[in-house]
Amino acid sequence: MVWNTVKTTVKVGCLFHVIFEHVTDVVWCRGPSMEPTIWSDNVVLCDHITPRYRGIRTGDIVISKSVTKPDVNVCKRVKGVPGDYIVTGYSFLRVPTGHVWLEGDNKQNSTDSRTYGPVPQALLRGRVVCRIWPLTEFRVFSNVD
Amino acid sequence: MTLVELFKTVFFGIPIGITIIDVVGYVARVDGVSMQPVLNPGAGKGHDYVFLKKSSHFNRGDVVCLYSPRDKDQKLIKRVIALEGDTVKTLTYKHSSVTIPVGHCWVEGDNASNSMDSNLFGPIALACLTATATSIVWPPSRWQFVKSFVPEHRIPENFRIRSRD
Numbered sequence: 001m002v003w004n005t006v007k008t009t010v011k012v013g014c015l016f017h018v019i020f021e022h023v024t025d026v027v028w029c030r031g032p033s034m035e036p037t038i039w040s041d042n043v044v045l046c047d048h049i050t051p052r053y054r055g056i057r058t059g060d061i062v063i064s065k066s067v068t069k070p071d072v073n074v075c076k077r078v079k080g081v082p083g084d085y086i087v088t089g090y091s092f093l094r095v096p097t098g099h100v101w102l103e104g105d106n107k108q109n110s111t112d113s114r115t116y117g118p119v120p121q122a123l124l125r126g127r128v129v130c131r132i133w134p135l136t137e138f139r140v141f142s143n144v145d
Numbered sequence: 146m147t148l149v150e151l152f153k154t155v156f157f158g159i160p161i162g163i164t165i166i167d168v169v170g171y172v173a174r175v176d177g178v179s180m181q182p183v184l185n186p187g188a189g190k191g192h193d194y195v196f197l198k199k200s201s202h203f204n205r206g207d208v209v210c211l212y213s214p215r216d217k218d219q220k221l222i223k224r225v226i227a228l229e230g231d232t233v234k235t236l237t238y239k240h241s242s243v244t245i246p247v248g249h250c251w252v253e254g255d256n257a258s259n260s261m262d263s264n265l266f267g268p269i270a271l272a273c274l275t276a277t278a279t280s281i282v283w284p285p286s287r288w289q290f291v292k293s294f295v296p297e298h299r300i301p302e303n304f305r306i307r308s309r310d
Contacts, residue, residue: 011160022163073202097215120212122212
């Protein structure tokens with residue numbers, strides 16, 4: 001009886017691990033860096049499949065591991081993929097191979113690639129698909145706005 | 146009935162396997178000469194297989210597995226030389242001395258003359274590191290633990306100054 005409960009718990013736990021890690025994930029966003037697109041305390045749905053098979057495109061909103069704090073995830077918009085030129089101050093910078101340029105929509109209040117430079121694509125965890133909470137503000141994010 | 150059983154085994158068996166790989170670790174083949182003489186010591190003697198233990202905390206001297214910053218599909222195996230705040234004298238990097246920024250580290254292959262490492266990429270985000278190589282598991286003649294050490298001539302500058310006092 002106890003053994004069966006343990007077995008079922010492990011099986012279901014592993015199934016949820018695989019779904020949340022490799023298929024789709026629910027992320028609670030905190031902080032002002034993506035306002036007005038995503039407000040603090042919004043809950044969004046994050047998709048782990050498209051970045052792997054379709055790749056990341058300019059304009060996608062992504063969840064990425066922080067370059068400066070390895071345990072923290074950040075939510076930003078992709079502003080440049082390898083080969084793109086980015087204007088930083090008075091000069092141009094080319095996004096290097098295997099990297100992306102991330103910026104928050106709230107330019108005045110976001111720590112992003114303008115501070116720490118291009119981010120390796122290996123740190124990207126998934127693409128933000130839609131906002132699911134608050135329910136009244138449900139919205140699918142496109143990569144053009 | 147048996148078909149249902151088979152389906153159930155596969156349906157739950159695959160997630161259990163993936164979870165073990167994600168959480169505990171896995172065995173991987175080492176390609177290339179960058180970690181000689183510790184891994185793949187002789188050309189033509191075949192490859193070493195190492196056990197990579199998943200971890201999120203890394204020490205100086207650990208042999209680690211990391212995603213290449215240039216290519217997200219390529220994994221590298223290198224040794225951690227310095228952590229954030231340390232100052233390293235580089236070998237072939239564009240600056241002769243680098244202070245490692247917050248959340249980064251400096252990795253090098255033991256075979257420095259033949260290694261794609263921080264001397265090419267610069268400091269690497271700790272988030273790129275995924276696992277620690279703990280032991281060589283195959284071939285049996287090579288069974289041993291992988292020792293954690295920083296080569297004497299690669300110890301970061303800030304430790305040299307402290308040891309001189």
